Amino acid sequence: MESLPAAWLCLKPGRHHSRFDIRRSGKIAALAQLRALAMSGIMHAAMPNSHSSMPDIAALARAIDRPLALVGMMGSGKSLVGRRLAQRLDLPFIDSDAEIEKSAGITITEIFELAGEERFRTLERNAISDAADSGPSVLSTGGGSICTPETAALLCDRTIVIWLQAKPETLLSRIGSISSRPLLHTDDPLATLRDLAERRAADYGKAHITVTTDQLSAAAAVAAVLRALDSHLAVS
Numbered sequence: 464m465e466s467l468p469a470a471w472l473c474l475k476p477g478r479h480h481s482r483f484d485i486r487r488s489g490k491i492a493a494l495a496q497l498r499a500l501a502m503s504g505i506m507h508a509a510m511p512n513s514h515s516s517m518p519d520i521a522a523l524a525r526a527i528d529r530p531l532a533l534v535g536m537m538g539s540g541k542s543l544v545g546r547r548l549a550q551r552l553d554l555p556f557i558d559s560d561a562e563i564e565k566s567a568g569i570t571i572t573e574i575f576e577l578a579g580e581e582r583f584r585t586l587e588r589n590a591i592s593d594a595a596d597s598g599p600s601v602l603s604t605g606g607g608s609i610c611t612p613e614t615a616a617l618l619c620d621r622t623i624v625i626w627l628q629a630k631p632e633t634l635l636s637r638i639g640s641i642s643s644r645p646l647l648h649t650d651d652p653l654a655t656l657r658d659l660a661e662r663r664a665a666d667y668g669k670a671h672i673t674v675t676t677d678q679l680s681a682a683a684a685v686a687a688v689l690r691a692l693d694s695h696l697a698v699s
């Protein structure tokens with residue numbers, strides 16, 4: 464097959480152009496269709512340098528001077544997306560819950576049971592403060608961290624806060640087992656997620672960047688975060 468302009472390769476089948484088929488239509492017909500799409504205002508999604516094009520990752524990584532803190536509800540993908548984001552940007556990955564468990568020598572569930580949530584929030588603030596002092600990284604935070612005012616202040620002042628937003632139904636489907644989530648040890652975890660999400664919305668709203676991930680695979684969420692970050696830092 465002859466090589467195609469980059470803009471064409473960005474074009475994904477979707478509601479507006481599901482009948483657009485480069486393989487069948489050939490280059491000339493495809494050009495005519497692209498022109499028609501451009502005139503109808505749909506093409507912005509396929510043009511180079513548009514919102515869907517990938518940023519220059521090396522330039523973006525150079526512009527990051529502090530941790531990228533992922534916040535959001537349990538199941539929003541902070542750990543999975545965070546790990547992949549760290550890989551793409553060649554940054555260390557830090558998980559605040561894992562740091563707390565490592566230094567306490569017990570699990571988050573055990574900390575809640577033995578010492579209570581308030582003590583956990585203090586340990587969480589200390590872990591996030593340590594991470595904020597350690598230079599650029601991708602920091603996955605516990606879902607309730609930004610709801611503690613001191614932790615919110617240090618996240619907002621010393622990190623770039625990225626909220627991975629998703630509906631409660633999406634969160635529950637991603638969580639799988641609730642055994643490691645003490646706050647979901649209730650009769651109705653979905654109702655608990657709805658309630659928590661509603662009460663926390665204003666706290667998550669403090670984030671510098673919001674990415675809605677309901678319809679996105681992990682890879683697509685990483686790409687969306689990279690693009691949002693690029694535009695937040697005005698790199699491209």
Ligand code: S3P
Pocket residue numbers: 535536537538541560571604605606607608643644645646
């Ligand atoms: C919590 C979320 C958990 C963990 C703890 C409390 C919360 O982390 O920090 O169970 O308050 O939402 P994840 O968001 O990584 O599950």
